[in-house]
Amino acid sequence: MRPGKGRVMLFMCMLLAAMFVSTAAMAASPRIGILIYKYDDTYISTVRNALNKALDGKAQISMQDGKGDQATQNDQLDVMIERGMDGIIVNMVDAQAASGVVDKIKKAGIPVVFFNREPNLDVLKTYEKALFVGTNAADAGKMQGDIVKSIWDENKYDINKDGKFQYVMFKGEPDNPEAIARTDFSVSQAVLNGVKLEQIGETFVCNWDTALAQQAMESALAANEGKIELVIANNDSMAMGAIAALSNIGYNVEGGSKLIPVIGVDATDQAVDAINRGIMSGTVKQDGEAMGNAVSAIMLNMINGKAPLEGTGYKYDDSGIAVRIPYSPYVGK
Numbered sequence: 001m002r003p004g005k006g007r008v009m010l011f012m013c014m015l016l017a018a019m020f021v022s023t024a025a026m027a028a029s030p031r032i033g034i035l036i037y038k039y040d041d042t043y044i045s046t047v048r049n050a051l052n053k054a055l056d057g058k059a060q061i062s063m064q065d066g067k068g069d070q071a072t073q074n075d076q077l078d079v080m081i082e083r084g085m086d087g088i089i090v091n092m093v094d095a096q097a098a099s100g101v102v103d104k105i106k107k108a109g110i111p112v113v114f115f116n117r118e119p120n121l122d123v124l125k126t127y128e129k130a131l132f133v134g135t136n137a138a139d140a141g142k143m144q145g146d147i148v149k150s151i152w153d154e155n156k157y158d159i160n161k162d163g164k165f166q167y168v169m170f171k172g173e174p175d176n177p178e179a180i181a182r183t184d185f186s187v188s189q190a191v192l193n194g195v196k197l198e199q200i201g202e203t204f205v206c207n208w209d210t211a212l213a214q215q216a217m218e219s220a221l222a223a224n225e226g227k228i229e230l231v232i233a234n235n236d237s238m239a240m241g242a243i244a245a246l247s248n249i250g251y252n253v254e255g256g257s258k259l260i261p262v263i264g265v266d267a268t269d270q271a272v273d274a275i276n277r278g279i280m281s282g283t284v285k286q287d288g289e290a291m292g293n294a295v296s297a298i299m300l301n302m303i304n305g306k307a308p309l310e311g312t313g314y315k316y317d318d319s320g321i322a323v324r325i326p327y328s329p330y331v332g333k
């Protein structure tokens with residue numbers, strides 16, 4: 001035998017074996033398209049990481065960044081359907097555009113799990129393979145309201161001693177259901193807890209964004225310095241912007257003597273760090289990892305023809321098609 005021939009044969013066999021294994025793996029592994037409203041969102045990044053981790057080895061995933069543009073996301077969906085995905089996971093850019101998305105996926109006949117940004121559930125009910133995984137938006141606000149009460153009870157922040165807590169409010173988006181619920185329930189819960197609240201200025205709508213919140217807070221401080229006793233923000237990114245503005249004029253500095261309590265939502269790494277350093281007062285944890293794991297498990301169940309919630313430990317809420325991942329408050333170590 002010429003030297004080398006055996007090696008060639010062995011190589012051919014290995015190549016064939018490898019081709020066989022990969023074909024078998026591909027046949028067993030479903031293809032899942034994942035549409036994200038935008039990658040540049042701290043909380044959504046935690047969900048994306050959890051999705052990647054949970055689906056690793058169980059599905060071939062194709063994830064796309066909608067970049068905050070619904071038209072872009074619609075195009076991405078068209079491509080995914082054309083490529084014959086076995087299931088689609090959608091984080092809507094504009095939740096009000098969900099009916100078009102549902103119609104397209106319904107035509108393709110594949111399951112879809114929406115998460116985080118909540119479409120009208122009646123729209124989802126038009127397709128038996130559509131589900132939603134989200135949170136109970138009111139709960140985040142209520143937990144903020146409870147944090148307000150515990151801060152008020154420290155008897156340290158009524159600067160003008162009028163028995164009322166003067167606050168400014170940072171809202172994510174004008175018509176977003178989560179933003180509306182957090183804004184309303186944080187205040188109503190604090191009032192229910194017996195805290196007298198008085199808003200300073202208009203509600204600042206800052207698109208969930210740190211830089212916009214910092215600008216708004218700078219203006220608010222310029223007009224009302226010494227009158228603001230509390231900051232409530234729909235998310236931690238805006239809370240961080242408010243803290244940046246406060247820090248610039250000597251409040252909320254680590255180890256400093258002047259603190260205006262700031263409360264957010266999301267428990268981002270940055271906010272948890274700020275709370276642990278004593279320059280922020282509280283946040284509400286939206287468990288991105290639990291969200292990603294639930295979405296993955298439900299999607300795989302639906303693709304495999306099982307009951308969607310099998311083995312997940314979750315139950316549907318009153319709608320019968322939505323699962324709510326619970327929040328938890330965080331006020332420091």
Ligand code: CA
Nearest residue numbers: 158162164166
């Ligand atoms: Ca006061």
